[in-house]
Amino acid sequence: MSQNQDNARLRLGIDLGGTKIAGIVLDGEDQVRAERRVDTPESGYNATLEAIIDLVMALENEVGAQGLRLGVGTPGSVLPATGRLRNANSQCLNGRTLGADLERALAREVRLANDADCLALSEARDGAAADHRNVFGVILGTGVGGGVVIDGQLITGRNGLAGEWGHTCLPWATAAEVRQPPRCWCGLDSCLEAWISGPGMTADHVRRGGYNIPAQAIVERAEAGERLAGATLKAWLQRVARSMAMIVNILDPEVIVVGGGLSQIRWLYSEVPKIWAQHAFAEHIDTPLVAAAHGDASGVRGAARLWPLEG
Ligand SMILES: [Zn+2]
Missing domain, CATH: 3.30.420.40 (ATPase, nucleotide binding domain)
Known part of the structure; x- marks a missing residue:
């Protein structure tokens, strides 16, 4: 050539x-x-x-x-x-x-x-979602977002909004979550980004009485046995599971692939799949939840x- x-x-x-x-x-x-x-x-x-x-x-x-x-x-x-x-x-x-x-x-x-x-396009092509036809890609980091790739094609949508997951409302909110919805920078209350982004996890920890420390530090303290950090991590995993159950109900992707800084939290992959069937409209959900193969x-x-x- x-x-x-x-x-x-x-x-x-x-x-x-x-x-x-x-x-x-x-x-x-x-x-x-x-x-x-x-x-x-x-x-x-x-x-x-x-x-x-x-x-x-x-x-x-x-x-x-x-x-x-x-x-x-x-x-x-x-x-x-x-x-x-x-x-x-x-x-x-x-x-x-x-x-x-x-x-x-x-x-x-x-x-x-x-x-x-x-992220969704990259992982669907030759990453953790390769060989899957219907892929939902998620960023969990400073912000929260989503992308949809079907048959190798990125779905953008009529308004350019397809997969715009981070600025939808936290689903199946508890009474306590409804009482104290965090305000998202976009102007709406209770966006997923305000709950499950890194800063969202930190804000939740502070509301619980914890220190204003990054998400990764909260996870480390939880792993070291600190009770309050453990409660924050558990609540975060619960909210991620509910948020992903909503995706399963709407798109039912063959795989959900996660990138962004919080994708390194190993509990995501072990705990979230145990919780999401409580909210998705089926008793058993076997969707693989995987970390992005190409990382950053x-x-x-x-x-x-x-x-x-x-x-
Ligand atoms: Zn928002």
Whole structure:
């Protein structure tokens, strides 16, 4: 194959996260040809835009090609009518036309999807959900999101909202949960993100009388036998199970694959499947609940795969 034909099969993916921007170049065999990471600028939208452009240039220099097909994974979702981002927990992005701005700066078509969509796409292609036709991908981290891939195709939906799981209401809420619904940054009360994200777990721990410590520290204390941390972890697992039972009732995916920082909590995989049948509309649920095989790299790999293998 000539160098030009080879380059035509390259795809560049960018994963825009709250703290890091990751970039990758995949070749025609889905192998990684280059990868880089930079810190996400803290100084707002224009700096973020420039950092992405620089990263694209650096990756293209490294592989010796230009104008590669570019996919970008972002927090939040893209409003189809206007191309504006919304619901991103990195709030400097909301209301911005990131896709159009990148297209103008880089003189090419850019495909944009949210980070959970990218995770689902990556894992369905060659990760923990490979060989499954109906995949629900979940991000449990600073934010909470979901993505749906059916027969290898990302489902975006008429309003660009398919899989937007994090900003639905906590289902089967207890009387205590109804009395004290946490306010989500999006303006609604009791969103899943406000309950089961990392900051959501911390807030719940504080409401229970615990210290304001990260989710991972709560889990460590629970594992060391601290009673209060154990209660917070148990409540979190309960809420995740209810939230996933809702997905099983609506989509009944063949597999649920989990990414994001909280996907490292091993109790998820042992405990949640014991609980969710109490809420799903069946006595027995055998859906596999698995961690993303590509870990942190799922987002960036999925972003590159917003483009098909052939140019
Ligand atoms: Zn919300």
